[in-house]
Amino acid sequence: MPRPSRPTSRRRFLQGAAAAAVAAALPRGARALTPDAMLQIGHVQHGGNWNPRPTALRRLGWELGRRTSIEPAADAAPVRLDRPGLHRHPMLYLAGSGGLPPFSEAERAALRRHLMYGGFLLVDSADASDGAGFDAAVRRELAQVLPASPLQPVAREHVLHKTFYLLDRQGGRVLVKPWLEAQAIDGRLAVVYSQNDLGGAWARSELGDWEYPCTPGGEAQREAAFRAGVNLAMYALCTDYKDDAVHLPFILRRRS
């Protein structure tokens, strides 16, 4: 059963144009992938304001396609924790602004199982809250989902900061905390939490304008947010690949 051709997306159109320009050099044209082979992020729908930055993930996907060999899906897939199909998306994105009602026990169990079997969850706070609002609510939920693995700051030298880009600064629309926090299962980061509104830095309107200014670092902070997004997606897909011994001499040389 040959694969039917897929409707052209904006990303495809741009790539197609680029491919036309270098068609002679490339051995073959870019191909669409089966949905399962692509990186389609599951965007978690919860009881609160679950989609404060509607354009953010599409923009991150576009950047992933432009910068890396990751093949992103055109858009994220909305998922509910207690509905079947959650495991079609090993990478989940949970964003929000303001408080959210407690998850049901079924939702917690489903998320726990997802993470225990290898899933990855990126939590992104859009409301710049610290100790209140979304921050308080999501910390409450994360502590219930993985009670044995408390949130801890991700060390500067962690592989998350070198999965693709060598990162030494944090990005986001704001800079509430100059580090990321994470919950680890057997040494693997299963949940990464940013309080700096990564989605706000990624969001871009259909007209091509950035939707929010980044403070205090401006555009450099926005670029750092994209690089963090690329590294997070790369970590979800390759985990600690960059910690393999073969990479160390190269990375050390580049950082010296």
Place this chain on the structure above:
Amino acid sequence: MDGGTFNAWRLTALTPLPAWALALLGVAALASIALAWRGLAGEPRRARKAALVALRALAALLALALLAEPALELLQTARVRNRFAVLVDASRSMAFPLEPGGPSRAAAAGAFLRDHRAELERLADRVDLEWYGFGGEVAPVDPAQAVRGLEPAAGRTDLLGALEAVTSGAGASSRRLAGALVVSDGADNAALADGLSGATRARLRALGVPVSAVAVGRSAPRDLAVERVAVDDFAFVRNTVTVEATLRARGLEAQDVRVVLRREGAVVAQATVRLEPGKERYSVPLSFAPDQTGTFVFTLAAPVLPGEAVTENNQRSFVLRVIRDRVRVLMVAGRPSWDVRFLRGLLKQDPNVDLVSFFILRTNADQPGPQEDLSLIPFPVGEIFGEQLRTFDAVLFVDFAYGPYRGLEIDRYLPNLRDYVRGGGALAMVGGEQSFGDGRYGQTPLAEVLPVAPLDGTSEAEGEFRPRLTAEGKRHPVTALAPGEGPNEAAWASLPPVTAVNLTRALPAGAGASVLLEAPAVSVGGRAAPLVAVREVGQGRTLAVATDATWRWGFLAAEGGQGNRAYLRFWNGALRWLVRDPSLGPLQVEPDAPSVEPGAPVGLTVTARGPDWGPAAGKKVSADLVSEDGRTVAHGEAVAGEDGTARIELVPPGPGAYRVVSRAEGVADPASAAVAVRGAGPEDADAAPRPELLQAVSEATGGAYSALPGGDLPDLALADPEVVEIGRRKAVPIWDRWWTLAGLAAVLTAEWVLRRRWGYW
């Protein structure tokens, strides 16, 4: 009382009344005495009072005696003659000399018994003398034979076992043992091998018999022995393994001895030990690094020095299984994807896998920004596919195309990869849109070794496809998710469907390839598209997984509550098959034990599978025992049963190291194992007598002790012989004697008369 032949008696009661009735009567008697006492409360004369109460008490006693019907039981008893055991050591250590240069211990024991036979037989007026020879077992012997010296033949010495057997009536007698005399060198290698412990001391006391002992032999003979070899059951190939040998030297002068460790004839390590007078034990570490995997017999040998009592214990063989320390796997992924991520996770978690992975994180078309901000490294193609390739046990291509990286000239190395596979390497190609036909592997030398034809230019079929096991797949270890055909098919049927299938064609029969799993809904050339296929090519193996959705068998299945066990089993099985894990071979031969005692047969279990991985029922299998010089010294054949297994027993000609080579009809490669035949059993390993053990045994049981040469027969202790048996009995009643009744009447009359006279009515 006329006792006749009776020689003992005891008092008994013949009354049919039950005990409670007798008790009631007793109470009534006491009550009548108490009544008499009360009635005399006003009597001032004590003599009168005492006389009347005494008469009443006597009457009550007599009445009670009449009712209880007392009788005399006359008994006939006899004293039983107890047994006394003489235990003579008949183990092989008794063949060693009594003293250096002297007669054998067995001869010395015989001479001692001959000299003291008369004294022993004088015991016969008190006990019955029994003679036994003991080693591992205990057996009665003729005293005439014992005094000539028993043949030292038994391969073991179990003194405590022999004593327990004799005490509990090994001589088919239930009569008690009054004592035992042990004539032995004390070289026990059973329960008392390490001397007396709390437990063995308790067992000795539980015999309840004084054990006297005559130790034969005082000083250890001249001997050099490999007493002990300590080594793990398995070692890792190319990793240093240390064998700890314990050398024991007795009666030897200061000199250097060379200890050599051989693997089936070839020297792998040696060491020199300086013997010093007065020092008995030497620890000798010998280190080496095995260079190939398999099971081998190693022999550790010390030289035979002049004048040694035992030469068989100068070497010792052991079996060592040499295994791969870690399977080295090279994984090359064309792009980050969930398939490669979960596969990498599985391989990284396995401590037996040493994983080197390369992910193509960026292609030439990508624009990530300045190079110095990236953690990317150049793909060391030449190093990996050129120099290092042969150090890997398996290479995995996951959604990897050689084509887009023309600048890297990966295609130049593909012939090298093909040759690596043919020379014994393993290659797995996992699907994805850059793999198989999309990767145009059909034009490359890899097509010569892949288990499917890649069909260049074809893409993937999309949709949800349920895999189906083929006939070969039902039995192959790669697709064995559960034991048994039914459970295995059910396990596959319950897995989530795959979402993409690379279009490839099965190879024609004769190429050595088999399709194990196919996608019935996808047709290629009128046949179901292969999903998992394997191939034996040259010395190597290849695996094709024509989908990039196997991660769904783990992660997606986990959502349904099935866990990810099927996924783990599939990939672990695939990897083990690829690297020829010995436990997955079609022919297996397993000795019952890694080493056998001299003279014992080597039992082998041969398991054979057919080309379809089913049990090779009814096929002929054979096994050869090959000595270190390469000669076949024993051969056996059998027919595999329903389960594909057969039993073969081979008799090795003598001590040493042997390789077992097994062949089966229809299986190309023989299976091999190794077995050691011990040069020296426990009896021969140590020639030293242990008089102190015998002395401890005699002290623990209250027996006497003496030692040869020079010792006399000790003063033998005997347990109390008081054993009584009742032969005949007779009861003589007392109650119907006339004087009993007359006595009662007289007492009652006397009381009546006195009461009347003294005015008590």
